[in-house]
Amino acid sequence: MNPNEKRILTLCGIGHFYSHFYMLLFPSLSLWIYQDLEIGLPETLHLGFPMYLLFGLTALPMGFLGDRWSNRKMLISMMLGMGTASMICAMATKPWHLMAGLSLIGLFASIYHPVGIGMISKTCAQRGRALGNNGVWGNLGIGLAPLLAGLAAHLIGWRSGFVIYGAIAIILGLLITRLEIDETPLSGKTSSGSENEKENSLLPYFIMVLCCMTLLGFCYRGTVVSIPAYFRENIQSLSSLFSFNENFQVKDAQSFGTTLLVSGIYLFGIFGQMTGGRLADKLDLRYAYLMFHALSLPCMILMGLLTEIPLFLVSMVYIFFALGMQPIENSLVARLTPNHLRSLAYGMKFVMVLGMGSFSVKIVKWIMNNKEINLVYFLQSGLIAIVVCLVGLICLQSRNLSFRNQ
Numbered sequence: 001m002n003p004n005e006k007r008i009l010t011l012c013g014i015g016h017f018y019s020h021f022y023m024l025l026f027p028s029l030s031l032w033i034y035q036d037l038e039i040g041l042p043e044t045l046h047l048g049f050p051m052y053l054l055f056g057l058t059a060l061p062m063g064f065l066g067d068r069w070s071n072r073k074m075l076i077s078m079m080l081g082m083g084t085a086s087m088i089c090a091m092a093t094k095p096w097h098l099m100a101g102l103s104l105i106g107l108f109a110s111i112y113h114p115v116g117i118g119m120i121s122k123t124c125a126q127r128g129r130a131l132g133n134n135g136v137w138g139n140l141g142i143g144l145a146p147l148l149a150g151l152a153a154h155l156i157g158w159r160s161g162f163v164i165y166g167a168i169a170i171i172l173g174l175l176i177t178r179l180e181i182d183e184t185p186l187s188g189k190t191s192s193g194s195e196n197e198k199e200n201s202l203l204p205y206f207i208m209v210l211c212c213m214t215l216l217g218f219c220y221r222g223t224v225v226s227i228p229a230y231f232r233e234n235i236q237s238l239s240s241l242f243s244f245n246e247n248f249q250v251k252d253a254q255s256f257g258t259t260l261l262v263s264g265i266y267l268f269g270i271f272g273q274m275t276g277g278r279l280a281d282k283l284d285l286r287y288a289y290l291m292f293h294a295l296s297l298p299c300m301i302l303m304g305l306l307t308e309i310p311l312f313l314v315s316m317v318y319i320f321f322a323l324g325m326q327p328i329e330n331s332l333v334a335r336l337t338p339n340h341l342r343s344l345a346y347g348m349k350f351v352m353v354l355g356m357g358s359f360s361v362k363i364v365k366w367i368m369n370n371k372e373i374n375l376v377y378f379l380q381s382g383l384i385a386i387v388v389c390l391v392g393l394i395c396l397q398s399r400n401l402s403f404r405n406q
Contacts, residue, residue, distance in 0.1 A: 005124050007181045012116040013137035014176065015075045018082060018169055019112035020138045022105050023055065024145035024266070027228050028259050029161060032153040037095055042368045045225055047099045049361045051106035052221055056355025058107055063114030063347020067340065071119045071183050072176075074111050079173030081108030086166025090159045101162075113350040118343030121334040122185040128405045131327040132277010136270050139323060143267030146228065150259030185339045206336040206345070208394050212387045213329065213349055216293075217357025219300070219380040220322070226364045226376050227265075227315070232258040233373065234307040261312055268316045272324025280331045285403040289332060290391040292325035297384045304377035331405050 001009075026048050034044035066074060082105055089101035117131065124130035152161030235258070279288050299318035306314055330346075337345035367375050 001124075001126070001130075004182050005130070007179055008119060008123055008183075009130060009133060011072060011075055011176055011179055011181060012112075012120055012134055014172055015078060015112045015116050016134055016138040017141040018079060018172070019055075019109040019141070021141035021145045021165070022082060022086070022109055023052070024142050024224060024262075025149050025161075025165065026051070026102060027225055028146040028149035028262065029153055029158045031228060031232070031258070032158045033098070036158070037098070039095060041229060042365045043095075045229070045368075046361060046365045047095055048102055048225070049358060050099060051102035051109075052225075052358035052361055053355060054103055054106035055110050056217070056351050056353060056358055058110040059114050059350035059354065060344070060347040062111045063118065063343040063345070063350075066111075066115035066118055066343035066347075071115050071343075072179070072181055074115050076173050076177055078108050078111040078115075079169050079176070083166040083169030083171075083173060086162045086169065090162035090166070110350070110354075113354070114343045114347035117330055118346045119183060121330065121346075122339055122342055123183065125186065126281055126405075127334060128277050128280025128282075128327055128331050130277075131330045132273050132275075132280065135273035135277065135323065135326050138326075139266060139270045139273055142224075142323075143263050143265075143269070145263070146259040146266070147263035202336045205394055205398055206333070208390055209329075209332055209336065210349065210352055212390050214352040214356050215383045215387050216322075217353035217355075218360045218363075219357075219383055220353070221357040222360035222364055222376050222380055223322075225361050226368075226373060228258055228262050229368070230373050230376075231261050231312070234311055235261060235309070237308055265312070265316045265319045266323075269319040269323035272320035272322075273327060275320075276324035277327035280328045281405050283404075285328055285332045285335060285405065286391065286395045286398065288328045289325060290388065290395060292321045292328065293384060293388050293391060296321035296325075297381060297388060300377055300381045300384055304374040304381070332403065335403055335405070 027045060030041065030044045030048075034041045037044065062074070085101050085104035085108060088104060089098055092098035092101060117134070120130050120134055121127055148165070149158075149161060152158065152164065156164075237257075276288070276292065296318055299314050299321065302314045303311065303318060333345055333349055334342065363379070364373075364376055367373060
């Protein structure tokens, strides 16, 4: 890996960390916010809907800009914008105030995926490994957010948490203005890996993969939003760990224990990202994609059936495969799209994955208010089963082609 690739991965890693950090920070802080704002937990979680919606829907125009402007400058704008929006959230006194600040976070965070992943796919020689390493940064953001949210809420309050993490984002944004990189795509590469293949011959497969990614977006956002509350309700074991010692006083031991568990499963997903990234450079992308989803399906079903430590363990395995498939999926997008439209293609992906997936927030709210919360995981199991069938169809119809990262 040359120095320029290292600088690119550093810049993109910071952006990936923070874009996911904020998406998990709010659901975790909501365990305290709803008491302060005096509204129900489902209603509090629903305040994040416009954030998740903008996180996805505005990825398309951000990808369009990414193909025509400086990726580096866009990522700097993202960091400064998220940090400022975080300060606005800290000052919220009414639910709609908080919703407005969260919406701005979603708008700026939407820059990352089409711009950052698009740049990596065009400039890094070992695409799968680079995307896997970049995914580790995203997993760290996902995994550390619940833990850092819990610490902030207990020690200094949820408002101060928004202030501190927002200030760090602004400082990092200013620091990376000094990071110089070359964004020129690697020479001699085409979108499909073969100069003889026509772009439109791969379009049907891109559309089918896009359908898969849309369904998986519902599963991803539904899990992210619901799992803190689901763990708090179904895993009671940790609360005793924070109440037996009189010298360690925690206002709500169960909520704090929950944030530790949620952090644990997402940090475990780092190993999935690393595994998926390396397999993406070695295996046919179609079959690796199929394998990861086929293995995640029984785990999602069991998440709806189990409680206590078995629930935690099977959730870890599910996250391993659900996040581990991302370098494979992003490699598939790169394999199916041309360089000059790469960021736009990732923008389309994340409009569907994160934009359409944000509507799962409404489904989770309805289920929490009217049904048992484990219904979320049974519904998502059905979506993953459809994905397995679609990927199997792609493998069958494209059996005469090569879908590799070369």
